[in-house]
Amino acid sequence: MAQTEAVPVAPADEAALVAQAQSDSNRFGTLYERYRERIYAYLRSRTTSEEDAADLTQYVFVQALAALAHYRVHQVTFGAWLFRIARNVAVDFHRRRRATVPWDLVPEALQPAAPEDLATRLIEQESLARLRELFVALNTESRELLTLRFAGQLTAPEIATVIGASEAATRKRLTRLLQRMKERYDEPAH
Amino acid sequence: MSPLTKRYPDLLGEGDDPALIRLVADLDAACAPRPLPPRHADAIGGAIERQGPLVIEPATGRVGAYPRAPRRPSWAALAAAALPLLLLFVLLVARGYRSSPPSRSGTVPGVATPFVAGRFITIDDPKGVKGTSYAYGIDQQGDIVGTYTDSTSASHGFLLHQGRYTTLDDPNGAYNIFAEGINPRGDIVGRYAEVGTLHGFLLRRGSYTTIDDPAGMLGSTDVLGINVQGDVVGSYTDSAGTSHGFLLRRGRYTTLDDPRAGSSNGQGTTPHGIDQQGNIVGTYTDSTGASHGFLLRRGRYTTLDDPNAARGANGGTTASDINARGDIVGSYVDSTGASHGFLLRRGRYTTLDDPKAARGATGGTSAWGIDARGDIVGTYTDSTGTHGFLLRQG
Numbered sequence: 001m002a003q004t005e006a007v008p009v010a011p012a013d014e015a016a017l018v019a020q021a022q023s024d025s026n027r028f029g030t031l032y033e034r035y036r037e038r039i040y041a042y043l044r045s046r047t048t049s050e051e052d053a054a055d056l057t058q059y060v061f062v063q064a065l066a067a068l069a070h071y072r073v074h075q076v077t078f079g080a081w082l083f084r085i086a087r088n089v090a091v092d093f094h095r096r097r098r099a100t101v102p103w104d105l106v107p108e109a110l111q112p113a114a115p116e117d118l119a120t121r122l123i124e125q126e127s128l129a130r131l132r133e134l135f136v137a138l139n140t141e142s143r144e145l146l147t148l149r150f151a152g153q154l155t156a157p158e159i160a161t162v163i164g165a166s167e168a169a170t171r172k173r174l175t176r177l178l179q180r181m182k183e184r185y186d187e188p189a190h
Numbered sequence: 191m192s193p194l195t196k197r198y199p200d201l202l203g204e205g206d207d208p209a210l211i212r213l214v215a216d217l218d219a220a221c222a223p224r225p226l227p228p229r230h231a232d233a234i235g236g237a238i239e240r241q242g243p244l245v246i247e248p249a250t251g252r253v254g255a256y257p258r259a260p261r262r263p264s265w266a267a268l269a270a271a272a273l274p275l276l277l278l279f280v281l282l283v284a285r286g287y288r289s290s291p292p293s294r295s296g297t298v299p300g301v302a303t304p305f306v307a308g309r310f311i312t313i314d315d316p317k318g319v320k321g322t323s324y325a326y327g328i329d330q331q332g333d334i335v336g337t338y339t340d341s342t343s344a345s346h347g348f349l350l351h352q353g354r355y356t357t358l359d360d361p362n363g364a365y366n367i368f369a370e371g372i373n374p375r376g377d378i379v380g381r382y383a384e385v386g387t388l389h390g391f392l393l394r395r396g397s398y399t400t401i402d403d404p405a406g407m408l409g410s411t412d413v414l415g416i417n418v419q420g421d422v423v424g425s426y427t428d429s430a431g432t433s434h435g436f437l438l439r440r441g442r443y444t445t446l447d448d449p450r451a452g453s454s455n456g457q458g459t460t461p462h463g464i465d466q467q468g469n470i471v472g473t474y475t476d477s478t479g480a481s482h483g484f485l486l487r488r489g490r491y492t493t494l495d496d497p498n499a500a501r502g503a504n505g506g507t508t509a510s511d512i513n514a515r516g517d518i519v520g521s522y523v524d525s526t527g528a529s530h531g532f533l534l535r536r537g538r539y540t541t542l543d544d545p546k547a548a549r550g551a552t553g554g555t556s557a558w559g560i561d562a563r564g565d566i567v568g569t570y571t572d573s574t575g576t577h578g579f580l581l582r583q584g
Contacts, residue, residue: 037223048431048455050227057226067319070341088345091366091383131220140409149201150221156200171200178201182210 018078021068028065035079036061039086041151046090056093060086080158083148087162134181142177149174194218310544313567313578314338315348315355321575325350325567327371327378327415327511327559328580334559334567335369335378336578347380360391360398369393371415371463371511371559379413379422388412390424402426403436403443414472415463415511423461423470433458435472446470448484448491452477461486462520463511463559471509471518478502483509483520496522496532496539509534511559519557519566531557531568544570544579555579 017034020027039060044053063085071081135143148159160170194215195202201214314323318338325336334350335358347358347369358369358378366383378393379401390401390413402411406426413424422438423446432453435446448459451474461472470486471494480502483494499507499522509520518534519542528549531542547553547570557568566581 037225040226041221041223054226067341070319084344088339088366091345091388128220131216146217147221149198150217151223153197153223174201178210178213182207182213185213186209 014078018068018071022071025065025068028061028068031078032061035082038079038152039082042083042086042147043090045147045151047093052093056086056089060089063089076161077158079152079154080161083152083154083158083162130185134184138177142173145170145174145177308566308581308583310546310570311580311582312546313350313580315350315357317346317348317355317357319575321572321577323348323578324569324576325558325578325580326369326380328561328565328567329372329374329376330562331374332561332565333372333376334578334580335372335380336567337368337380345383347378349378358393367391370413373416373420374418375420377416377420379416379424381412390422392416392422401438403438405434405436405443405445412460414461415470417464417468418466421464421468423464423472425458425460427458431455433460433475435459435461435470437461437464437470446472446486448472448474448486450474450476450482450491450493452479459484462509465512465516466514469512469516471512471520473508473520481506481508483507483518485509485512485518494518494520494534496520496530496534496541498522498524498530498532498539498541500525507532508556510557513560513564514562515564517560517564519560519568521556521568529554529556529571531555531566533557533560533566542566542568542581544568544581546570546572546577548572557581 014031017027017030021031036057040053040057043056043060044050047053047056060082064082067085071078076084135146138146144163145159148154148162149156152159154162156171156174157167159165159174160167163170165173194211195204195206197218198214202211313325313334313336314320315336315338317340319341322339323336324338325334327335336348336350337345338348339345345366345368347367349356349358349369349372358367358380360367360382367380368382369378369380371379375394379390380393381388381390383389388409388411390403390411392399392401392413401413401422401424402409403424403426405428407429410427411424412426413422415423419439423435424438425433425435427433430453432455435448437444437446446459446461451457451459454477457475457477457479459472459474461470463472464470472484472486473481474484475481483496485492485494494507494509496507499505505523505525507520507522509518511520512518516535519531520534521529521531523529531544533540533542542555542557544555547555553571553573555568555570557566559567564583566583568579568581569576570579571577
């Protein structure tokens with residue numbers, strides 16, 4: 001199964017990168033390289049086109065750069081801070097468009113219009129259909145947990161920061177959600 | 191320890207159920223971050239390197255990565271552009287500058303005038319990051335509601351009363367609050383967001399009530415306007431992604447669909463404002479993706495298209511609010527992609543451009559609310575972001 005390896009995040013390393021970017025905005029590029037695909041994947045799940053997701057990705061990073069001076073490493077990890085911006089940008093985008101994305105918070109590969117080659121490259125069709133069925137049956141809260149964990153590659157404490165919940169509650173919800181999904185995953189697709 | 195367990199130590203452990211491992215592996219594969227399309231990656235990288243300018247089209251909310259290059263008009267293009275203006279001038283003279291009532295065809299053709307007299311006053315909530323304040327609604331006492339974003343990227347509503355800003359935050363702790371409308375009684379409506387969902391709210395005498403149209407997908411209700419009687423208008427989205435308007439009157443929801451609206455994803459009807467007679471203004475998106483304003487009066491929909499608006503999906507008109515005198519405000523997008531506010535009074539469209547707004551698709555002005563006296567609130571965008579404005583006429 002083809003897969004893109006997520007970039008491991010070492011907090012100390014990241015704190016140094018952020019400090020460098022705060023003192024010299026030309027160094028922001030490293031943080032951008034590190035996070036752009038994850039931010040894009042998250043925003044792609046919240047939009048109906050590559051173009052919109054890419055536009056919003058740009059907006060997230062330009063906003064982050066503008067607000068970088070306000071960011072404090074000890075308060076929240078950079079990833080959680082960035083995803084919080086992304087989440088707000090997505091909400092704001094829906095608000096301004098006065099529209100809601102029907103497949104909101106469903107990863108691109110599971111959306112009905114996902115490119116065929118991507119789908120076949122990522123996962124076998126049967127499993128894809130089953131996952132899609134499970135995903136769309138979830139409420140948006142659960143979809144967002146999964147999207148932030150798997151597309152955003154955020155840890156449970158980071159997700160807790162993004163969605164404004166406690167770390168313990170977020171862990172518990174993630175674990176229970178996967179347990180419920182696992183039980184239904186083995187059932188035959190309808 | 192397998193690579194998967196290393197990546198998800200909080201979800202997987204040694205000796206875990208193979209079914210769980212398979213689910214996590216499949217989720218990991220399906221959700222895996224993938225490269226941006228190269229054309230976007232290059233554009234985004236370039237924009238960040240330049241640190242802007244950020245391209246936002248305020249009326250549509252579209253955030254563009256690709257600034258349009260200003261076109262240098264040829265003499266032939268100038269001549270072609272001048273011809274309609276000449277014809278318009280002849281038409282105006284022939285009509286004796288009379289206003290035009292709504293036509294029986296259901297469209298207000300309108301006549302455009304170039305400016306409105308008045309004073310634009312910037313509204314920036316001091317608690318917000320610079321360039322994040324939006325003024326959306328105004329009542330006849332001059333109280334203004336809107337939204338700002340703080341340094342943690344959270345959005346808050348605000349009420350501006352006699353020069354003082356009061357933050358509006360849902361006591362339930364919703365992460366984002368958007369205050370959209372206010373009536374003369376001080377009732378405020380808007381929407382709040384929590385964990386990916388949106389809900390309408392009514393704030394009356396300090397108490398928040400959630401508004402979710404039962405006909406819509408849960409978490410898709412947006413409340414945009416309220417009149418003095420407490421009638422509320424807004425929209426919800428169905429499972430196909432189509433937007434439908436609603437009127438909430440005395441606890442009862444009535445769906446509002448402009449018959450010209452398209453029914454595909456992203457299309458549909460969105461009411462924005464309601465006056466004390468029950469007349470409703472808003473926007474519909476037709477089957478081609480083009481946006482038009484509408485006025486719903488006594489059960490009949492009339493299309494409102496600012497004559498300066500570009501046609502097609504990249505242009506369009508939005509009608510945002512109506513006051514007791516029947517004056518309507520809104521916004522249109524012209525052929526350059528720039529947004530402008532408008533005032534429609536007695537059949538005549540007047541363009542509203544805050545002089546501080548940046549020109550072209552990177553800037554622009556949008557009008558969102560009007561009170562009984564004709565004072566208008568809205569937003570303009572300059573190089574630092576978006577700001578609210580109050581336009582005092584006279």
